[in-house]
Each structure stands twice: as structure tokens, then as C-alpha cells.
Amino acid sequence: MAYLKPDFFERDVLTVARDLIGVELEWQGCSGIIVETEAYAVEGDLACHTASRPSARDFVLKQPPGTAYVYLNYGMYWLFNLLVKGGNKDGLVLIRALEPKRGIELMQQRRNKLKPNELCSGPGKLGRALGITGDHHGTIMAGRGRPAQCGLHLPSGPVSVLADVRVGISQAVDYPWRFLAADHPHVSVPHGKVKLPLVKPPSPLM
């Protein structure tokens, strides 16, 4: 099974976020099938870190496509993103949920959970299950420099993917930029169940 090449990440961030569904994420002895992602665009997306953080903009500028963008959220959870650049729309793809495949015992140990469908069903849970921290910010996940025991593998067959609005944001809340494996039991929030704010900030149509 071959690793994804950098050119996978040199396309439109929405296309890449969609195509990552079904991909197997291998991470230091553990692995899982990606079943939920969100796209964040460098330009025109107020929910993206690049809209408010010069450091994120700098990261996009200087790092190659396929690099991991890792950050601490709510002071507690490490969230794992992949850099997309060189296509029509650059951005970051948040990996939000996995179906665990390998290293399940280790993930259960880290998460203090028994049920496999709750191990990685959310971006914070996933980060904890895989043992991801800020030390992994900048890890190259495709091409030269990729660490052994880390990588991404294409699915063997076709995958059914649904689009939905993104979770837990307060800006650009109505972009349908969340992608899910259809009817999959390991996602964080099922398709069509994301609660929108009562008064939504206006978003331009993309």
C-alpha cells in the first residue's frame, strides 16, 4: 500500500477534504480510516486560523503541502490539520474523526474508553487517542521528510461522502465544508444534526 504523495494536497482544499474521507491515517503504530473532515480556506473564510492569526498565515506560506498543522484548542485538546496549497483554493483540513484500525489497545489506554466507536469520534478525542501534541506541529505527512510510522493510504474502493455545515464555529457557520462518510457510526455529529447559532453572522456565498 503506497503513501499519499504531496500532489494529493496540491488541489482545491474542498476537493482534498472530500477525498480524505476513506483514507487510512497511520500514526506511530496506530491507524484509522478518516470518516470526517472539515475544510478551512486561507482566503475568504473567517473561521480559518489564517483570518485571525498571523502565525497561521506564516505557516501556510512557509510549509509544504501535506504538512501537519497542530494546535491546542480550549486549553485542553490538540487538533490535527493538514496543509493544502498549490491548487485553486489553499487551506487547512481538520481531521475530525477516525474509524480505529490498528493500535486500538493503545488508543483505549490513552482515552480510558472501551468502545471503539467513541475512541476517535471528534477532533479532540482523536488527538488524544493518537497521542498527538504540539511537538507534532509541522510533521510532514507526504513526500520527503515523512517520518517512518506516519503516513496516509488511499482507500481500495469507492467511498460514499456527504457534505454538511461545520461544527463548533461562530464565523461563516453556513459553509457546507464538513465531509462525512455516509451513515458511518464513528463520526462526531451525524449528518444534518449540527446546531446553528440562533442569530447567524452573515456569510458570503462561496
Place this chain on the structure above:
DNA sequence: TCTCGGATTACT
């Protein structure tokens, strides 16, 4: 130096 908000989760 201080304040605030945030791509969340688990527990009451």
C-alpha cells in the same frame, strides 16, 4: 501586563 475568545469534551 491584562483580557478575551476559542475548529472541545466529560461529567453533574
Place this chain on the structure above:
DNA sequence: GTAATCCGAGAA
């Protein structure tokens, strides 16, 4: 419903 927990960014 809300505590836990901390960093980047901007104001002062």
C-alpha cells in the same frame, strides 16, 4: 448546564 484549562492576539 458548565467546569476544565491555556495560548495567540490585541489592547492598554
